[in-house]
Amino acid sequence: MQVYSFTNTGRQIDAAGNFIRYERETTAAADASVRVRVDGNDFGTWLPGDFVELPEQFRTVEIVPIAGAAGEFRVGSGRFNSSRFLLTGQPTTNIAATVAARSDFTSTAKAATVGSTQLVAANPTRNYLLIQNNDTTGAYISVAFGVAATLANGVRIAAGGFWEWTDSVPKNAANVIGNVANANLVVVEG
Structure with a gap:
């Protein structure tokens, strides 16, 4: 797993994997949403914490900010869990x-x-x-x-x-x- 930064103009990440997660927005933009495309297929609008684990490997991830957000995506193979986001287990105070x-x-x-x-x-x-x-x-x-x-x-x-x-x-x-x-x-x- 690797973390990739994106700017308010977006980014194409050329990395193979089957897991993608919008880690965080880093600019405090009014709208943190981004559009995500995987190997040219539209995966819709994402917010921080959104993720997908695909059954097959992909080659590229394209991130297009909706309103100028910048931030980080985690891309790689396998699932990555973090205590910063409520993915599984008991609810936290966060x-x-x-x-x-x-x-x-x-x-x-x-x-x-x-x-x-x-x-x-x-x-x-x-x-x-x-x-x-x-x-x-x-x-x-x-x-x-x-x-x-x-x-x-x-x-x-x-x-x-x-x-x-x-x-x-x-x-x-x-x-x-x-x-x-x-x-x-x-x-x-x-």
Whole structure:
């Protein structure tokens, strides 16, 4: 893995690999987004922290800043994990740094009951969603989108577990139910 800098005019990186990550924006530009092309194929608009691991090797990566950003990309073979970005594992206290470039966000303490209740309302501009079950008593919750939650129809999140969306983020309302009353939750939305 190697880190490549790019300027506000962009850069073509001639390096073979199967992994690309937008490490960071270095100029504090108002818009940190860049367009990425891999071997001539458009991979869309990226923000810091976005990455892709491809099944096949590529030869070139082209970076075109949308509004004059400059920064760094990591390119190479295999996956590179960093504690600076929330890629896998338990949430860290740095969730804000992961999504701050995308939108404002809120962190809200919630409670699940033994009946289906709305956890978050529908939000057509939602770009990020994290639901964490902070309950310490072994309680689990079940989350369903667009329908009432039951213990059987939702996605189960065990005590201490979480569910995070950074791509294909649901825009509709989420409902939750717990197997015990008052399971402690945290919702981060942006």
